[in-house]
Amino acid sequence: MQQLKRLLRYLLPYLAYFIPSVLLLAGVGLLEAFRLLLIGPILGRVLNPSTGSENILLFTIPHTNHTIYLQRFVPSHFHNAWTIVAFAFVASTILKGICDYSGTYLVNYAGFGLITELRNALYGAILRRSSAFFQRHSTGTLISTIVNDIERVQFAMSNVLAESLQQFFTFIFTVGVVIVLGGKLAWLLVLFVPFIIFSSGKIGRRARTTTRKGQDKLADIQNILHETITGNRIVKAFNMESWEFARFRRAAQRLFRANLRSVAAASISSPLMDIIGSVALALLLLLGREQVVHGAMKPEIFVAFIIAVFKLYDPVRKFALFYNNFQQALGASSEIFKFMDVQDEVQEKRTAAVLPPFSKSIAFRDVSFSYQTEDTTRKVLHDVSLEVRAGEILAVVGSSGAGKSTLVSLLPRFFDVTSGGIAVDSHDIRDVTLASLRSQVGVVTQETVLFNDTLRNNIAYGQPSVSQADVESAARAALAHDFIMELPAGYDTIIGEKGVRLSGGERQRIAIARALLKNAPILVLDEATSALDSESEALVQSALHNLMTGRTVIVIAHRLSTVRRADRIVVLENGTIAEIGRHEELMQKAGIYRKLYDLQFIDVDARAVAQMSNGAGTY
DSSP states (O other): OHHHHHHHHTTGGGHHHHHHHHHHHHHHHHHHHHHHHTHHHIIIIITOGGGOSSSOEEEEOTTSOOEEEGGGGSOTTOOSHHHHHHHHHHHHHHHHHHHHHHHHHHHHHHHHHHHHHHHHHHHHHHHTSOHHHHHHSOHHHHHHIIIIIHHHHHHIIIIIHHHHHHHHHHHHHHHHHHHHHHGGGGGGGGGGHHHHHHHHHHHHHHHHHHHHHHHHHHHHHHHHHHHHHHTHHHHHHTTOHHHHHHHHHHHHHHHHHHHHHHHHHHHTHHHHHHHHHHHHHHHHHHHHHHHHHTTSSOHHHHHHHHHHHHHHHHHHHHHHHHHHHHHHHHHHHHHHHHHHHOOOSSOOOTTOBOOOOOOSEEEEEEEEEEEEOSSOEEEEEEEEEEEEETTOEEEEEESTTSSHHHHHHHTTTSSOOSEEEEEETTEEGGGBOHHHHHTTEEEEOSSOOOOSSBHHHHHTTTOTTOOHHHHHHHHHHTTOHHHHHHSTTGGGOBOOGGGTTSOHHHHHHHHHHHHHHHTOSEEEEEOOOTTSOHHHHHHHHHHHHHHHTTSEEEEEOOSHHHHHHOSEEEEEETTEEEEEEOHHHHHHHTSHHHHHIIIIIHHHHHHHHHHHHTTOOOO
């Protein structure tokens, strides 16, 4: 019930559409019941003209002598029994059609509005999560929730909601018809209500559980799709097409079995309602025959009563299906609300202040950090203390797994420190708004992230109203303008998913242009040019030099030129600062930095000398 109430809260903005739809669909049920009441006059008067056309009885209110005649609902100039009944039937059908169309449209408007609000809320909640959240949940699982679980709820809250409301009111008014026509005979049907409620509840709960398992298996398939499509080159390079296809087939088979279990759980409701309905009708025929034989009920009234019972059986049978659909929607919504309710590690305080423009220093104070999963905790940084002065270029070096990327990810609060703190100009970054902090930090990651959009929009990401001149200026500083102008559509060229239509060097220069246009005073840079050819590497290095000029830079250094250019070098080892100083100082110490230099940078230096001797200078 809590999930249902929470789901219905998203309906509040659309009550102006939902309430009229309920009234219109109630009209559908009323008019459907009215048409059932016409069966008696058709059999008793229209097909038996000798009975006359005066006072055509529609029904008698139970336990009273008050009778309702059909003439009350038709114009007075109709006198013939056939014209009276025909007019009532045609008019009620037309009105029912208008109410049906209008009510169905409005309830779907409200239902789709609810889904739109829910989808937006879910996407907004996921988008605001920290990087730790995305490490714990796979892309396929998140996409499955946003698409498949939302679609399951959408089906229930639009199509099924419209039909269930219509059938509900049809059921209510048809019950009234059954009671006024059948009298005491109608109460026999009450005996079957407990069986219907019990069986529907049991089947619905089973359907909810099996549907949730099916959605999870669908998420597994989407995970495989995401991995193999985005990593298609690796799949082809290792000749793994057959293996990946077999993995996909196994996942598809698991989904197939889960779907079959869901169908088996839900499909039993309809035949079960058939059995209960047939038993009820058999008993009614047995008892009703006695009343007709003894004159307690007219034959035409009994026929109308049986037809009304048949009509009553239809919504009862559908209610079981509707209940299954709503249970499946609740099962899907549980996953949606789970993602929306997860407590994120990185949260903005309600009292957070706007960070003033950066001017002095960045201070890491006894910073420790651990990666936490459901089962394990892995400590990566241990009591790191460091101060970066404004305008300083700080290079961070260390072996793989030393904590370099983690350290620089803490500054823009992609993660929050486990203990200790980070301050920008003496302002603890946990006490300032995320927007004001991140607006002053530019990030160029090792993995270049571009979007399937135009080059202009990728460079101006986050600043859609920036002028074309500023975009081109940033591109020129990043040495990207020339290759952009060589493209057929220039800055309006669509670059494909992750910039797949560009080379590695071109993608990195677009990322650098984006950082230049942001013009943040602090730059976090994970320098990576090892995969580029000599010419592209030289261009990227020149672009990086333009980007770093006049900024406070914390760079994970992979290049000897960057290390030498740095004002200070921090050497991380096992999550702690092992050494700190300038290149020359650390070389004289003959410590960890010297060892890293000999293992890593000396080969780079030798290659650079060889390239320069061949006329292909990189530095």
